[in-house]
Amino acid sequence: MAAYIKSVTFDSADALVLARFWAAALGTDVDEESTSDKAFVEAPGWGGPNMWFARVPEGKTAKNRMHFDLRAPGTVADEVARLEALGATVLHAGDELTVMADPEGNEFCVEWRPVPETCTASERARHHPNGHSRPRDTAYRLRRHIVAALTSAWGEGDASNEPGPGCGHERCRATRRRLPSDRVAGAQPAPQRQPRHA
Template identity: 50%
Template sequence: MSLTGGGACEPPPDVARRAELTGEADLAEGERPAGQRGVARAGLRRAGLDGPLKRRDSGPCGAVPSWRPGPVRPSLLGLERLGLLPGSRPSTARGNSGADVSGPWLSWPMIEVHTVTFDSHDPYRIARWWSDALGWPMGEGGPEDDEILVERPGGRPHLLFQRVPEGKSVKNRLHLDLRPADRTRDEEVERLIALGATLHEDHRFSDGTGWVVLLDPDGNEFCVCRSDAERAAGPS
């Protein structure tokens, strides 16, 4: 079981590719470094993604952001894939076209996500549940400890569970999207429910797409999405 990348279970491929190349935020005219204009648009033209895109509100786990004409910020990943990101970190960078692509977002890495932290009355109990659910090992500690880490194999981000006196009262403003590694979405949902999760919302569709919202034993919402194999196969 793994955490999904990109935030949504199933973003439309054209929107996802465009976001990958340019980043999601538009820059106002006065916010762009001199000489940067046109770099992201050129990248989109090379990728064949410079046509207009309409807003799509059907993306699971939230609406897909709309795209508007105008200047956009190139993302690090997009610039790198387009051959516009230099191997070093000079103060001024120039892409293949000679355009200046320097900017504050090129100072990589700016910051890293070390842990995603959950509050709990019983951190050891819920950490054990997530360890079983994800197949990630628990860090040191026992039932008497106020903080228990569930460590992601291969490195950060880990999950941290900390003791608090109050209980959960409202919907989480942050949740995890999970994708099965070696089974289908539906098989994974059955396995997690058998472990103690609760079905909260079912967003599966007749063509096989969609996702399921479950609650962990503490009531924290999380989504189970289709596996990579299911996504590659497309709708049934």
């Protein structure tokens, strides 16, 4: 039997402040015994690890080596506005993915929700007004955007150099190529069709 992730722990200047932000961001509650030194946030109803926040004397000095990717329930713009009202800040804005920071500067991403192929044209337009609706390309495109956006946010390059296919960049709109299935994370090669026998 393999291990599983029980909780994720954040160092913080004020554990309670950071815990309240993430509880509100994820739609859950801060444990009633939490303090500024140590705070606990239970995983939301949809699952995921619990979150601990511990006060430490030193501040954050570099980009996180790990971050959360949040799936917006509606449009990315609406979710970004909600998180800004809770105390987050935008580091790099985009149509499909926006890089933000929590009140203590920990980076996280807000990404778009892929539209199922069964959606009508009007439903696609409502969720993704820019017309991005190809779930097979989603994983690869979002990986490229995450790397490019974080690099750009930290001044280590130009995000426009690393767009994914089908994204909102002008260069991508001109090419609009589809990816082979083996370039998409988790995708299995398409089975070979057997010839029909007469």
